Amino acid sequence: MAMADAAAKRGTSAQNGSDILVTFNGVQKTYDGEILVVKDLNLEIKRGEFVTMLGPSGSGKTTSLMMLAGFEVPTHGEILLDGRSLRNVPPHQRDIGMVFQNYALFPHMTVAENVAFPLSVRGVSKSEQTTRVRKALDMVKLGAMENRRPGQMSGGQQQRVALARALVFEPQLVLMDEPLGALDKQLREHMQLEIKHIHESLGITIVYVTHDQGEALTMSDRIAVFNDGIIQQLDSPTGLYECPRNSFVAHFIGENNALPGIVESVSGELCSVRLASGETVQARAVNIGGVGSKTSLSFRPEKVHIEGIGPDHPNRLHGRVNETIYYGDHVRVRMTVAGSDSFTVKMRFRAGRAVPLPGEELFVAFTAEDCLALDPI
Structure with missing residues (x-):
């Protein structure tokens, strides 16, 4: 399928809202009968989507993926694949490809034999195996390495073999569990784009698990942010970054400044918040209680300005520079602002x-639109 066709297919699915491939319906999971690792998972994934389950260790994301794969059994609730319940369906009968962090390649087999393995267990003829294996290896740019063994290849090449093996039998769904975690930064970023391009060209459905928020933002159509066994927010990468619904998401996705305060008044979509320093700012009322309740103000370092700020600016705060760090394309200025000594400006x-130099006193400013009033930390 051409890349444009795959994108069009995903767009159509998103518009009609009926082409659902995976459904988690009230799914719970406990290992000891007391603590719920997954508390109440309700999630629909459309055909052709790239959905990432993102969250810290122990948040329930990997357990959710393993239940979908069939390696774990839900304690309560149901998982559907293409409208069919997966209850009592063993992993090898689910038509699901799987890519693991540790590659899980057979060391005694050649690359071609590793990739052909899912076809051989499905009874595909030798001639058809040869054709499909060659096509899969060409897709991941390893056509010239079919006779090598995994031990003769780099980590990135082994991961490509694992990806080819997951795709070779043309599954309707591919699951990936931290597949790039063992690679160095440069190779990991390169493989992110490789996987993204393969997804776009084939139009397959991918469910991806990671704790790396940058990876999730780069690759995904939608991201489910997990914490404490619950999806905190399911949204596009832009939606998560620009409009987090609570303080956990705001802090977990990208860099974030947070200032505690008290809600003084609410007017439509805006509210007035008094900070610990006594200064008052205007913010978007996203997730707050009533007047007098505690809140945490959230805004991105790149949304804060330290130049050209007039005395009449509505959100103008006094600060002192602690240090400046050069990053090549930008400088991060760490400051003390409104009682917080980790306030950052890009x-x-x-x-x-x-x-700005350490010890320098200056003003910072930001718009009410860029400042979100969220639940207290």
Whole structure:
């Protein structure tokens, strides 16, 4: 399938809202009969989507993936694949490809034999196996390495073999559990794009598990942010970053400044918040209680300005510079603002542009639109 066709298919599915491939319906999981690792999972995944389950260790994301794969059994609730219940369906009968972090390749087999294994257990003829294996290896740019063994290959090449093996029998769904966790940063970023492009070209459905928020933002159509066995927010990468619904999501996705305060008034979508320093700012009322309740203000470091701020700016706070760190394309200025000594501002680096010095006192400012009033931390 061409890349444009795959994208069109996903767009159509998103619009009609009826082409659901995977459904988690009230799914719970406990290992000891007391503590729920997954508390109440309700999730629908459309055909052709790339959905990432993102969260810290112990949040329930991997357990959810393993239940979908068939390696774990739900304590309560039901999982459907293409409208069919997966209860009592063993893993090898689910038409699901799987890519693990440790690759799980057979060391005594060649690359071609590893990739052909899912076909051989399904009774595919030798001639058809040869054709499909060659096609799968060409897809991951390993056509010239079919006779090598895994021990003769780099980590990135082994991961490509594992990906080819998951795709070779043309499953309707591919699951990936931290597949890039063992790779170095540069190779990991390269493989992110490789997987994204394969997904786009084939139009397959991928459910991906990671604790790396940058990886999730780069690759996904939608991201389910897990914490404490519950999906905190299910949204597009842009939606999660720009409009987090609670303080956990705001802090887990990207860099974030947080200032505690008290809600003084609410007017439509905006509220006035008094900070610990006594200063008052305007913010978007996203997830707050009533007047007098505690809140945590959230805003991104790149949304804060430290230049050209007039005295009449509505969200103008006094600060002191603690340190500046050069990152090449930008400078991070760490400051003490409204009682927080970890307040961060991102400045684009330009030759000749003055950089604030430690100990310097200046003002920071941000718009009410870029400042979210959320649940207290």
